[in-house]
Amino acid sequence: MTIGERVRILNHRWRLDHLATHLTLGLFALVTVTPYLWLLSTSLKLRTEVFTPTPKWIPWPINFGNYAEVFDRAPFGTFLVNTIIVVCGILAVQLLTVTLAAYVFARRKFRGADILFLLFLIQMMIPIHATFLPNFLTLKSLDLLNTRVAMMLPFFASGYGTFLLRQAFKQIPRDLEDAAVIDGCGGLHFLWHVLIPLAKPTLVAFGLISLVSHWNDYLWPLIVTDTPDVRTLTIGLGMFVQQESGADWTLLMAATAFVTAPLMGIFLVFQRKFIESFMFTGLKG
């Protein structure tokens, strides 16, 4: 056999192996994507087109009217603005608290460091889903119910973020800091000019995860809000579903599609960054 032949046979086997992989992955990908396509398809149908004995995948005529009607019936614009305010507010404060705490845990030795760090770690395992009732009572006594701040407050400190960023700061050599101190750039200056720029990938990853998870929050905003002017998209959708209990599926799916659209759009455009970030934090965790 010549080398050329051997390479061709190897290539062939490689392709056969990969054919099976492609078929399997293709099947799983198709099954996973189907629900979302069905959501989009239903949201673009006429009300009468929904009740067909076999699923009709291509909506024809295409009816964008459902989206307009959703906007008429509930203030989804306000919900969107509120959501953006809440997720950005949470992230802004988190970046501050997390950076300061992570800096101290990564770079300093002090009494009680281990125990204090453990308190941060435990927070990761006691989610708001366990503590929402006492937290609700706290906010009630602070007279903060039904405000945007109420939706953000419990998330301002993040054990997870502190943990991630501490790891990143630890990677940066100690001597760099000594050198900086000699040059008169210590403490907060060093944090701002050296550590933060060097830890940027971690900050971006944490930022994306924070945005996505709080964009999707439901239980907590549900409990602390009761008027539409402060509600977020997810709560708005939940209310819309109850209000439109007549099961008009085209309207419900249009509202659902609208609620998922902003994040989905950003995700599709920056998919590489998103996926890298989620992978990165998994690796670090």
Next chain:
Amino acid sequence: MRDSTAVVGEGRLSAQDRARVATWRFRLQGGGVYVYLLPSLALLALFTYYPMGFSAYLSLFRWNVLNPERIFVGFENYLILWREPLFWLVLRNNLFYALGTIPTTMALALFLAVLVNQNLGRVRSVYRVALFYPTMVPMVAAAMLWVWIFNPGIGLFNYYSGFLGVPRIEWLYDRHWALPAIIIMSIWKNFGYFMLIYLAALQGVPADLYEAASIEGAGPWRRFWGVTFPLLTPASLFVFVVAIISSFQVFDQVFVMTQGGPADQTNVLTFYIYQNAFRFWDIGMGATLTTIFICLLLVLVVVVFRYVGRRVYYEAD
């Protein structure tokens, strides 16, 4: 990283500089650090640690619509729950949900991660996006979508499973199938995230190990169980811990899809607390359930840090 000392080694510094570094290090070992920690610690204290004590305290009181003034009753609430069949049903539902979601999600995530990790060319990112995107869909929206898919009459699920010979199921209206329906949608929503964690871990597996195994004559099956699987143990532990904690957080799906029904067959701990506190306005009972929930999580915390934590967290250090 550590041995880059040579660059700014202390040996090369003048006595004055050395003194400066020493003073600096000393100063930061003092009270300064606590100022940096204060914002986070204050928030943790108020929203994570105070609630634990507060709910334990409230659990000792009768405090509901009928008794707007708190009455101290000791452990009465706990005794009532102990005798309440619904409480045990709720715990059983949580267990079923965990057993239904965690093993399947982990197996699916690992299997697909191994496939996606191969050298597949450009379509690879298409697969990744297609399998991961449900993570980006808010749980409420996903739940709404699946109510439509599980519609008994014209839903997509019954239509396509009919081709596989599965009989028509009433899903969310059937007391035996409502929880499995929620489990199915939760698996769809979550496996992509865990797949990415496995993918990240797989990239840390050195390629020459596979080559060595291939030369020894190991097929794909042996290579997986002999090389990949053992090396992924830390990742699997991490996924397992995250999956258990998030399985306790199931709420949105139940709230949107079933409201705990039919006949409380999908009622879970978070929803049960919500019902007691915000539907029946029985704060004492809600606080008791909260305390039980937190104790369950704390037991989990101890187990994790004892047996799992060391291997997972030290990995990252």
